[in-house]
Amino acid sequence: MIPNQLKVSSPVSRQEEDKMDGRTGFEQDRGHATSGHGQGLNSEPYFQTDSLLPSSNASLISQFLSHPMFGRSLDSTILFPSSQAVALPQDKCGASPGEGAQALAFPRTRASAPMPCASDGDQLSNQHLRAKRARVESIIQGISLPPTPQAFDTSLEAAFRHERERGSEIPPENKRKPRVPPQGLGVAGRVAPMGGSSHAKGCQQLKEQLCFLEQQLRRLQEKFYQVYDSADAAQTQEDSEKVQPLPERPRDRLDKDSATVTRNPCKAPLRRSILEVCGLEEDEDKCDAGGLPTAVRVLSQALKHELAGVTSQVVDSVLKTVWPKAASHLQQQHNSCLVLRPDARREYFTGGKCRKPLAEPSPMNAPGSLGSAQAKVLPGTLEKSPGSHAGSFSSKGIRKSSQIPSMGYSLGPVTPVQDSQLLSQLLDYGQHSLWGTDSRGSPSALERCPPEPLSLHWGTVKLRSSVVRQQQHHPLPLSPANMETGGAAACRFSLTPRQMQEALTPGHLKKAKLMFFFTRYPSSTLLKTYFLDVQFSRCITSQLIKWFSNFREFYYIQVEKFARQALLEGVADACTLQVSRDSELFRALNMHYNKGNDFEVPGRFLEVASLTLQEFFSAVRAGKDADPSWKKPIYKIISKLDSDIPEGFKAAGCSQELLRS
DNA sequence: CTAATACCTG
DNA sequence: CAGGTATTAG
Numbered sequence: 001m002i003p004n005q006l007k008v009s010s011p012v013s014r015q016e017e018d019k020m021d022g023r024t025g026f027e028q029d030r031g032h033a034t035s036g037h038g039q040g041l042n043s044e045p046y047f048q049t050d051s052l053l054p055s056s057n058a059s060l061i062s063q064f065l066s067h068p069m070f071g072r073s074l075d076s077t078i079l080f081p082s083s084q085a086v087a088l089p090q091d092k093c094g095a096s097p098g099e100g101a102q103a104l105a106f107p108r109t110r111a112s113a114p115m116p117c118a119s120d121g122d123q124l125s126n127q128h129l130r131a132k133r134a135r136v137e138s139i140i141q142g143i144s145l146p147p148t149p150q151a152f153d154t155s156l157e158a159a160f161r162h163e164r165e166r167g168s169e170i171p172p173e174n175k176r177k178p179r180v181p182p183q184g185l186g187v188a189g190r191v192a193p194m195g196g197s198s199h200a201k202g203c204q205q206l207k208e209q210l211c212f213l214e215q216q217l218r219r220l221q222e223k224f225y226q227v228y229d230s231a232d233a234a235q236t237q238e239d240s241e242k243v244q245p246l247p248e249r250p251r252d253r254l255d256k257d258s259a260t261v262t263r264n265p266c267k268a269p270l271r272r273s274i275l276e277v278c279g280l281e282e283d284e285d286k287c288d289a290g291g292l293p294t295a296v297r298v299l300s301q302a303l304k305h306e307l308a309g310v311t312s313q314v315v316d317s318v319l320k321t322v323w324p325k326a327a328s329h330l331q332q333q334h335n336s337c338l339v340l341r342p343d344a345r346r347e348y349f350t351g352g353k354c355r356k357p358l359a360e361p362s363p364m365n366a367p368g369s370l371g372s373a374q375a376k377v378l379p380g381t382l383e384k385s386p387g388s389h390a391g392s393f394s395s396k397g398i399r400k401s402s403q404i405p406s407m408g409y410s411l412g413p414v415t416p417v418q419d420s421q422l423l424s425q426l427l428d429y430g431q432h433s434l435w436g437t438d439s440r441g442s443p444s445a446l447e448r449c450p451p452e453p454l455s456l457h458w459g460t461v462k463l464r465s466s467v468v469r470q471q472q473h474h475p476l477p478l479s480p481a482n483m484e485t486g487g488a489a490a491c492r493f494s495l496t497p498r499q500m501q502e503a504l505t506p507g508h509l510k511k512a513k514l515m516f517f518f519t520r521y522p523s524s525t526l527l528k529t530y531f532l533d534v535q536f537s538r539c540i541t542s543q544l545i546k547w548f549s550n551f552r553e554f555y556y557i558q559v560e561k562f563a564r565q566a567l568l569e570g571v572a573d574a575c576t577l578q579v580s581r582d583s584e585l586f587r588a589l590n591m592h593y594n595k596g597n598d599f600e601v602p603g604r605f606l607e608v609a610s611l612t613l614q615e616f617f618s619a620v621r622a623g624k625d626a627d628p629s630w631k632k633p634i635y636k637i638i639s640k641l642d643s644d645i646p647e648g649f650k651a652a653g654c655s656q657e658l659l660r661s
Numbered sequence: 662c663t664a665a666t667a668c669c670t671g
Numbered sequence: 672c673a674g675g676t677a678t679t680a681g
Contacts, residue, residue, distance in 0.1 A: 550672060629667095
């Protein structure tokens, strides 16, 4: 069991077994989903980007935790605080960014310094301390060290399973579904569809790991505050009241909750311990008016930074992995998450168990995960790109409104979060608890709006710039009810869900037709993610499905017609049948799906149409049309050729804009 | 039973 | 396109 978990799987092998029933759920390969996300984003060299859990980042933390001085005050209730309720402080630390940078500098360099044993007079308890320290260290290692660091690079799930097994006793038999050999079909190999259930399982595992991580954070938090507590007490007893008020006092908010945190009466040794861990000399510390609190603050900041950095990494990785299925449920969840009451938040954190996933498994195409033949340009950036395979609006179209625009305020909701409550809380913590610096940018510059940095990560910069423009031109109608005080409103307003349409509009139809250029066989889940402004019901879903069915019908009829025509014209080689933008077939199709011709059909669609034409041609020439179900094989082939739909199609208001163009 | 599809019809 | 039906798969 355990050895199996150590198996390192490649990023590509992360894609799960899948069912190809030739009917539904033809999803695309998203093998790249988990790899290499953090690299470019994490400008902070302080953290390693290839590791998920604090393993490689825990030097300060682990030293802190394993220090004999702190070990003295540890007990099992702290290491395993499942029965306690200690809130994660959401304090916005008041320290200036400069202090933060300072804090970064030294604890790291001193982290590997040899650790002195317990202080002078404590010979009696030395043995006891060592034992405790060893125990603590082993526990901490068990908590923070992944089996193999590489596992996190390559297979989040493998690492996940491992963590889950360590934590709870989940029988291993469910962990691996037997791999279903892919049904080889001529064109296959390029696309590896994804099963919804397996993907959901992956997400579930990710979520479990997040919960686990969250517990870790909480434990560290507790330890820190315990030390802080003692130090604080020591300080107040030692020094007179001349101490200037500290910019932050995280303890304050814990006073009510942390009944379990015991005040450690030992003063000087503890003080030295803190200084050691922080890398401060005692005398140098005395020069500081703040004295010990400075050290504590430094420690606090260093710890927070480490925690936040690790958290950011995890969130990044997880979100990247979860992204494909996330967007559909995001609007509501993000909304609800943002208005989550503080007590609700805490309840979530201290609630021991992870909540069940709110969302059903909803696999969909991972953006940009398909092969090079995929269209990758988002419609939002729809400059005319000659020779591009991507679809875009032609310059003939009405420029001002024909761009599938308005992803402005839609991108916020499209934040890739699956169980966004937990994730966003982690995000929240990671960003807000940082005093000025973030592993990937300044929160203040982003106005502490969680979705924004995410949209930066998962979207394109180009897209983002157009977003700003669009937002300027399309001020979002803000109802007073949705208004919130303070600058937060500026963040939340982009999260305000647009009013849901209860029925499909002509704009939606037009959008669906354009989407047909990318996908002929969209699953209902995919549709849900691209019609975010539609209140889905069975009826709506069926109607959308029906639309695409009708689209296909027309498409196949046209192709068949031209295939037979080519046969009559005496075309010898099927390979000579290529659909270009000049061909009659294309004109017929374009007339149907892109009537205003304000959208530049992606080249990929021409490839698909060409292949369809050739398949029909070959089949008819071979006389297969005698078989009543002779089209089925062709359908199956074509069904695997769906492309990723550009993200811009998700934009709220996209449908309306299309209608006007 | 439900969902999705192809096929047919208007 | 929408309605209806038959079929198939889960």
